[in-house]
Amino acid sequence: MMVSTRGRYALRVMLDIAEHGSNGENVPMKDIAEREDLSLKYLEQIVPVLTKNGMIEGFQGKGGGYRLTRKPEEYTAEEILRLTEGSLAPVSCVDGVSPCERAAKCKTLPMWEELDDVVDTYLSAITLSDLLSGDKWRK
Amino acid sequence: MMVSTRGRYALRVMLDIAEHGSNGENVPMKDIAEREDLSLKYLEQIVPVLTKNGMIEGFQGKGGGYRLTRKPEEYTAEEILRLTEGSLAPVSCVDGVSPCERAAKCKTLPMWEELDDVVDTYLSAITLSDLLSGDKWRK
DNA sequence: TTATATACCTACCTAATTGATAGGTAATTC
DNA sequence: GAATTACCTATCAATTAGGTAGGTATATAA
Numbered sequence: 384m385m386v387s388t389r390g391r392y393a394l395r396v397m398l399d400i401a402e403h404g405s406n407g408e409n410v411p412m413k414d415i416a417e418r419e420d421l422s423l424k425y426l427e428q429i430v431p432v433l434t435k436n437g438m439i440e441g442f443q444g445k446g447g448g449y450r451l452t453r454k455p456e457e458y459t460a461e462e463i464l465r466l467t468e469g470s471l472a473p474v475s476c477v478d479g480v481s482p483c484e485r486a487a488k489c490k491t492l493p494m495w496e497e498l499d500d501v502v503d504t505y506l507s508a509i510t511l512s513d514l515l516s517g518d519k520w521r522k
Numbered sequence: 523m524m525v526s527t528r529g530r531y532a533l534r535v536m537l538d539i540a541e542h543g544s545n546g547e548n549v550p551m552k553d554i555a556e557r558e559d560l561s562l563k564y565l566e567q568i569v570p571v572l573t574k575n576g577m578i579e580g581f582q583g584k585g586g587g588y589r590l591t592r593k594p595e596e597y598t599a600e601e602i603l604r605l606t607e608g609s610l611a612p613v614s615c616v617d618g619v620s621p622c623e624r625a626a627k628c629k630t631l632p633m634w635e636e637l638d639d640v641v642d643t644y645l646s647a648i649t650l651s652d653l654l655s656g657d658k659w660r661k
Numbered sequence: 662t663t664a665t666a667t668a669c670c671t672a673c674c675t676a677a678t679t680g681a682t683a684g685g686t687a688a689t690t691c
Numbered sequence: 692g693a694a695t696t697a698c699c700t701a702t703c704a705a706t707t708a709g710g711t712a713g714g715t716a717t718a719t720a721a
Contacts (some may be wrong), residue, residue: 473641494599
């Protein structure tokens with residue numbers, strides 16, 4: 384599996400904020416967890432990477448919650464997934480942290496590199512608003 | 523990670539057999555393990571799925587080893603990986619064995635399905651002989 | 662017939678990762 | 692000052708990844 388629950392849930396959290404905070408309201412994580420049927424405690428563990436990287440802003444206290452920092456069409460699936468998953472590499476050979484000494488003579492490496500690129504290109508072409516509308520996949 | 527060592531090693535085993543058994547010789551797994559610098563015992567655990575599905579033939583006894591059952595250009599990377607990995611799904615949502623009750627209303631599912639398709643299409647267009655020659659990736 | 666080389670089979674093991682749960686503290690508003 | 696929210700850190704059970712280990716069955720060659 385290339386994408387775990389972390390990335391998938393993060394994407395759903397972003398979509399939920401986009402949908403329920405479209406007028407600038409703060410969207411509490413508790414509400415998101417209930418609507419999306421996800422564990423609040425687990426989400427609290429996944430979300431910090433999004434705030435720390437400026438994808439969303441969190442406001443504490445009563446009436447607090449989260450807001451997007453950009454418009455939905457300005458987020459790609461790729462950047463949200465990359466932040467939360469760490470790497471989207473289909474094999475460790477191309478994750479940038481596992482140097483392989485056989486790389487120079489490996490007959491399969493070019494294929495993995497191109498596959499990594501294919502996936503990256505696909506996910507980079509999808510924005511939060513594409514996902515919200517669903518138009519791209521409507522028959 | 524979508525593809526583990528199982529699939530990657532299987533692909534390298536197939537390539538090694540293609541390369542060193544091109545005149546119909548049997549290629550012993552011990553030789554493959556040495557050339558590819560992989561654990562023989564681990565390979566012995568990965569390879570049976572290839573013989574059982576008719577991708578290669580094994581011959582016991584002295585002078586034994588493995589042979590391809592088709593020409594290199596008649597194998598795709600996709601089928602070798604699918605056999606050894608079980609599933610190439612980028613997320614469990616589309617692996618066919620993890621039914622999700624939210625599927626009908628999930629805004630991200632169509633994207634995962636299309637991504638799965640993109641990957642499958644890419645890997646299906648690559649044959650063993652493409653990997654052997656490397657021409658597809660030569661600049 | 663015997664030694665050797667090979668595929669083939671099954672059990673086991675360790676470390677890392679996944680997918681959470683749990684119990685707090687800090688800040689903000691009413 | 693009570694309630695509500697984000698934020699922080701520790702722990703944990705189950706699964707998976709990536710092997711190791713030790714054998715048996717079969718074929719060939721001397």
